[in-house]
Amino acid sequence: MTSPVPKPGILEISPYVGGKSSVAGGVKPIKLSSNEGALGPSPKAIEAATRAATQMHRYPDGGAGALRAAIGKRFSLDPERIVCGAGSDELIALLVKSYAGPGDEVLYSQYGFVMYPIAAHSAGAVPVQAPEKGYRTDIDAMIAKAGPKTKICFVANPNNPTGSYVTGAELKRLRDGLPPHVLLIVDAAYAEYVSRNDYTNGAELVDAGENTVMLRTFSKIFALGGMRLGWAYAPAKIVDVLNRVRGPFNVSAAAQAAGVAAMEDLAFQEKCRAHNDRVLSWFAGEVAKLGLKTLPSVGNFVMVEFPSTGRHTAAAANEFLMSRAIIPRAVANYGLPDHLRVTIGTDDEMKAVVAALADFVK
Ligand SMILES: *Cc1c(COP(=O)(O)O)cnc(C)c1O
DSSP states (O other), X not given: OOOOOOOTTGGGOOOOOOOOOOOGGGOOOEEOSSOOOTTOSOHHHHHHHHHHHTTTTSOOOTTOHHHHHHHHHHHTOOGGGEEEESXXXXXXXXXXXXXXXXXXXXXXXXXOOTHHHHHHHXXXXXXXXXXXXXXXXXXXXXXXXXXXXXXXXXXXXXXXXXXXOOOHHHHHHHHHHSOTTSEEEEEOTTGGGOOOTTOOOSHHHHHHOSSEEEEEESSSTTOOGGGOOEEEEOOHHHHHHHHHHSOTTOSOHHHHXXXXXXXXXXXXXXXXXXXXXXXXXXXXXXXXXXXXEXXXXXXXXXXXXXXXXXXXXXXXXXXXXXXXXXXOEEOGGGTOTTEEEEEOOOHXXXXXXXXXXXXXXX
16 A cells, blocks of 8 residues: 655654644633734734725735835835745745755754744755754854755744844854855844844845845734745846746735735834833833843843743742733743743733733742
């Protein structure tokens, strides 16, 4: 008896496990497991998607023209160099599938986003990790790991789950140190939250050559994760490749409409960024008062560190928080068994987390 066998690599994938969204007892949980924007989507995005729903019998604009124009206007980028996807996850998968295959290597950082190895295995390529220093991408280690088989190098900037970032100068040093045939993908999913002078989202490297792509998403500050919407800013030749391999209608009409409205609502974006700045630093301060460390984060989430032995481990904290209907993200699958990642929620949600942690460490 024989049965269909998937291509090499597929069964090496550890399936992506999303953040939990429910707790025992049917209580409405405080969901801080997926870095979804604390304040929800812009009311204008909801209105636009609702309006679009009346036309759901129509196929969407396959080229997402209005959306690319809105993105281009907001970030001063040429819309011709933008490709939209059903979440940046789709674009990650399409880029890997297009530029790497069996025998090739896909390089990423030790605690880099888990979709990178998943996409590599899916394409039959080998994911290769470069060690980090101090929970940050180590540029020299990345360059050292890049060899003739390396086809793609991913850097999440800022990185999820660590919350750390590399500076514009470091990013440039990485690009200069990689062989030119290596596609550098700067995944700037949290770019809109970062207000550091030395941070760049990588767009300048896209403009400077033919071998760097920047990825962005509507799932984080724009809080449209349920719509599945992301975009790539890429050199013309890579835009052409993505437009060949993507589905002709890969972004739904409702997602496009919501995306345009969200992109144009600058006041709401600024409100979300300011909220995150304020609540993130307040939360880190409160956690420190409890004797727990956090990793410095420029995203909308923070890693809380727990002792590796005794009563107050991260696993115990995870269970305790869940018993209070608070859902953090365990990150043991990243090789980080002593941390929990906590998304920055509303003021009330974060006060509840601090109260629960205070009871936990008692
Ligand atoms: C959330 C996230 C994404 C994916 O977002 P989509 O919902 O697929 O757009 C990509 N990269 C990183 C680093 C993320 O944290």
